[in-house]
Each structure stands twice: as structure tokens, then as C-alpha cells.
Amino acid sequence: MEKYLDAFINTFIGTVDWTWKSIIFDVPWYTNYFWGLTVISLIVWVLEIAFPWRKNQAIFRKDFWLDAFYMFFNFFIFSIVISGFYEVLGLLFGEFNITAKSLALINISNWEPWLQLLVFFVILDFVQWFTHVLLHKYAFLWRFHKVHHSVKEMGFAAHLRYHWMENVLYKPLKTFGVMLIGGFEPEQAYIVHFITIAIGHLNHANIKITWGIFKYILNNPVMHLYHHAYVLPKGKYGMNYGISLSLWDYIFKTDYIPEDSGTVEIGFKGDDKFPTDFLHQNLYGFKKNEK
Numbered sequence: 001m002e003k004y005l006d007a008f009i010n011t012f013i014g015t016v017d018w019t020w021k022s023i024i025f026d027v028p029w030y031t032n033y034f035w036g037l038t039v040i041s042l043i044v045w046v047l048e049i050a051f052p053w054r055k056n057q058a059i060f061r062k063d064f065w066l067d068a069f070y071m072f073f074n075f076f077i078f079s080i081v082i083s084g085f086y087e088v089l090g091l092l093f094g095e096f097n098i099t100a101k102s103l104a105l106i107n108i109s110n111w112e113p114w115l116q117l118l119v120f121f122v123i124l125d126f127v128q129w130f131t132h133v134l135l136h137k138y139a140f141l142w143r144f145h146k147v148h149h150s151v152k153e154m155g156f157a158a159h160l161r162y163h164w165m166e167n168v169l170y171k172p173l174k175t176f177g178v179m180l181i182g183g184f185e186p187e188q189a190y191i192v193h194f195i196t197i198a199i200g201h202l203n204h205a206n207i208k209i210t211w212g213i214f215k216y217i218l219n220n221p222v223m224h225l226y227h228h229a230y231v232l233p234k235g236k237y238g239m240n241y242g243i244s245l246s247l248w249d250y251i252f253k254t255d256y257i258p259e260d261s262g263t264v265e266i267g268f269k270g271d272d273k274f275p276t277d278f279l280h281q282n283l284y285g286f287k288k289n290e291k
Contacts (some may be wrong), residue, residue, distance in 0.1 A: 015080045030190045037075055037197060037252070041068075044156040044201040051087035053208040053257065053262045057153055061206070066278060067157035073278075074160050108181050116267065118188040120178075122245070129241050129248040131170055136238035141169070143271055143285035149228060149272045152267055154221075156201040164282055199244045199255040208262060219246045226256050 033140060036278040049059055077233040101239040108116045118153035135145040144163040178185055186192075203224040211218045227240035242249050249255040251281045275281045 007131060011029065019076055019080060034076065037071065038192055040194070040198050040201055041071065041156060044198070044205050044207075048156060048206045051207055053206050057155075057206050061149065061153040061155045062154070064157065064277075067151070067155065067161045068123055068207065069079060069278060070162070071157055071160040073137060074162060074164065074167060082167065082171075085249055094166065106181055108186075113188055115185065117192055119181060119191045120186050124174055124192075125196075125266045127173050127247060128170065128243040129245070131169050131240070132175050132243065133240040133254075135166070135169075136241070140285075142237075144272065145269075146268060147245045147281045147284065148269055149266075149268050151204075152227065152271070154204055154206060154225060154228065156205045158204040159197075160201040163285060169212065196244050208260070210260070215245050216246060216250050216289075219244055222260045222262070223249075223255070223257055225262060225264060225266065226258070230265040230267045230269070230271075232256075273288065 007111055018027065019034065022032045024124055025032070025035070027208075069231075094229055106119075108119050111119070135141045144165040147163040148161055148166075149157075151161060199219060203219050203221055209220050210222050211220050215223070220239075223240050223242065223246055227238065232239060233256060237258075239254055240246075241254055246255070275284055
């Protein structure tokens with residue numbers, strides 16, 4: 001027990017220390033996700049201001065500051081809180097001889113760096129796409145995912161408005177994705193992380209981008225807006241699940257873009273009764289009568 005407690009404490013302190021060093025620029029720039037997130041956010045926000053898709057939407061749109069807080073909470077504060085638990089979980093897996101290579105389907109460690117990054121990006125994106133489908137399909141998961149869909153005006157920061165329980169679900173499944181490629185994360189994986197942040201911000205931004213012919217590969221704001229549509233095709237519990245890639249939606253026939261005016265109502269049935277503050281949104285979903 002002492003071993004697990006020490007691992008928890010040391011990991012927690014280490015994560016706090018790393019976050020603080022990131023804030024004061026005391027880590028390599030390519031691992032500085034604090035300022036990386038901040039810079040990417042500012043760039044996309046400037047693009048929203050300069051080239052607004054919905055021109056009547058305010059620069060400080062509805063819930064702008066709430067979503068800004070969500071960004072840093074989910075990306076850093078919650079990561080600090082949960083880091084020790086993941087370290088203990090890793091030790092427990094080790095007790096049962098479950099290692100990073102246990103589920104390996106391929107080993108990419110000797111491949112060319114660009115190919116490592118591409119495979120890493122594609123596999124993780126598919127795992128996240130599949131997880132996203134589950135969040136919509138199963139009622140007990142949808143209760144938590146409602147937080148993300150409670151956004152009523154889209155903007156870059158809506159990208160990271162989500163219930164903390166999604167971190168608990170996504171993290172192990174993303175780890176599973178890494179295990180499939182031999183438990184190996186490419187040395188230049190920071191490139192993938194920054195690219196996915198940028199794509200996610202753009203997908204939620206008040207900017208009209210479709211990527212032309214590449215719309216069948218890359219997700220985009222027009223496509224993702226309809227993921228948030230209040231009214232979905234009859235019998236569907238969700239459409240356009242893509243995270244960074246739209247490819248999976250076109251392959252599995254979950255694509256849906258009826259028009260591109262940007263004026264579609266977003267949200268979900270009953271969202272007028274959904275909590276509007278951070279605390280109650282993050283307590284939401286734990287009661288059985290919340291559907």
C-alpha cells in the first residue's frame with residue numbers, strides 16, 4: 001500500500017511542478033502545452049474576429065468565459081488531480097504482468113518518423129471517434145456528454161467544454177490505442193498533439209472552412225456544427241462524430257451536412273433546463289433520473 005501511496009504523491013507533485021514550469025517557460029517549447037494551448041486559442045480567436053461566419057455573433061459570445069475556464073480546467077487542473085490515480089493504475093496492471101506491449105498489433109518504433117506520427121495520429125483519432133460514438137449511443141454516457149452539447153453559440157473554446165468524466169473514459173481508451181502500436185509514442189508526438197488542438201479549435205470556431213476536396217479526410221467547422229444540431233435525422237442519436245478526421249464518418253455513413261449557412265440551432269431537447277454554471281454542469285449526470 002505504501003508503494004502505491006508514494007507513487008500517487010510523487011506523480012501528483014511532479015505534475016504540479018511540470019505545469020508550473022510550463023507557465024514560467026522552464027520546459028522545452030515543444031512540451032509546453034500550457035502556452036501552446038494559449039497561443040493556438042488566441043490565433044483561432046483572432047481568425048473568428050477577422051472572418052466571422054455568423055456575423056451577428058458577439059466576439060465575447062454566450063458562455064465565452066465559462067468555456068475558457070473549461071479549457072484550462074480539463075487540460076491542466078483535472079489532469080493534475082487525476083495523474084496520481086493513473087500512475088497507481090499502471091502499477092496495478094504491472095502486478096498482473098499487463099504491459100504496454102501486451103496488446104501490441106504492430107511495432108512502429110523503427111519506422112520513419114513521419115510514418116510513426118501518421119500512424120499514431122490515425123489510430124488515436126479512430127479510437128476517439130469510436131469513443132465519441134459511445135458517448136452518444138449509451139444513455140449513461142450521454143448524460144455526461146450533454147455538457148459539451150449544452151453550448152448554444154459555437155466558438156473555439158467550446159472545443160474543451162466537456163464533463164470531467166469524459167477524461168476518465170477517453171484517457172484509458174487512448175492508452176489502449178497506444179498499446180496497439182507497441183506501447184510506443186513517437187518522440188515527435190507533440191506535433192500531433194498541437195495539430196489536434198488546432199483542428200479541434202477550428203472545428204468549433206465561428207469560421208467557415210470546408211477544406212475543399214479534403215473535406216472527406218479532415219473534419220471542419222461546417223461539418224461539426226451539424227454534430228451539435230438540435231434536430232438530427234429521424235432515428236439518429238448523433239452524426240458527424242469526427243474529432244480531427246472526417247474520414248470515419250464517410251466510411252461508416254455517419255456524415256450529415258444538409259446545408260452550410262451556419263444558422264442551424266444547436267443544443268439538445270431539454271437544454272433550456274440544463275445547468276448553466278460550471279459546478280452544477282459537472283455534478284450533472286450522476287443522478288439516475290437525469291437522462
